[in-house]
Amino acid sequence: MIEVFLEWRFLTIAPCDAAEPWQLGSQDAATPIMQGIIDLHHDIFFFLILIFVFVSRMLVRALWHFHEQKNPIPQRIVHGTTIEIIRTIFPSIIPMFIAIPSFALLYSMDEVVVDPAITIKAIGHQWYRSYEYSDYNSSDEQSLTFDSYTIPEDDPELGQSRLLEVDNRVVVPAKTHLRMIVTPADVPHSWAVPSSGVKCDAVPGRSNQTSILVQREGVYYGQCSEIRGTNHAFTIVVEAVPLKDYGSRVSNQFILQTN
């Protein structure tokens, strides 16, 4: 009985990989970078709360005691060497505690640990995405390319999220280092997937790379993060599949697209 209850309880908890209504916190991490970002957020938040409580205590206390009858004579202290030194040194130590994890994350995001296994190009157009998987071309013409359009509001099937689903998802293998090359065909765009901790701007004439290691299988939703005109809400859906299924999924996708 208790097992049934526990199973029922835990099956309803699924990882949050898309925006939820009234969501306050981050989506669940799918990559080490996102996990690092969330951990950094927790580190900073601790110091934030400390400072907030300290400052608000002082403010509230000052307001509370500002009373002509109860405290008619204010303090006349204007100097105090010891406290001035403490209140200068101590707040400059706090940003050091914040900076250490922050810089560690920043530089580790750029580190090349291993060479990527796959390169996927995400090309932004107004207003859809096209993806190119060109690692296996034997000539300049043939390439695994497909377009990815957001499913319009009137068309989604039951269970699909409004304005978040696309017709062709980007299929990537999980637990594999991949390099995303992001570039636009027309105007600036931005390729963002919050649960993977990725936001890479696509600037015309420039090709930006970002490195992702998706640690768990699943479907991750993101949105273009550079507004470029009307009907702009177009989305990015990354589907991470086990490595052994990757080859067949990608070739199926290509067959479906060309048909």
Place this chain on the structure above:
Amino acid sequence: MAEIELKTAPADFCFPSANQTRHCFTRYIEYHKCLKAKGEDAADCQKFARYYRSLCPLEWIEKWNEQKESGTFPAPL
């Protein structure tokens, strides 16, 4: 489906940051220089060809190929 070996253009430390525009351009030029040095059918040059095809968007490759044919390519090949 047979297991496909996953490999792609390696990370080049000459281009360590996010901007890979120059990396893609350099691989394209390297391929054509290799072809010029070793002849049209050299198998060694295919490595560079794979690298630039992985890194460069198709649009750019098509544009550069056209420029090469019309003699307006903006770099010595």
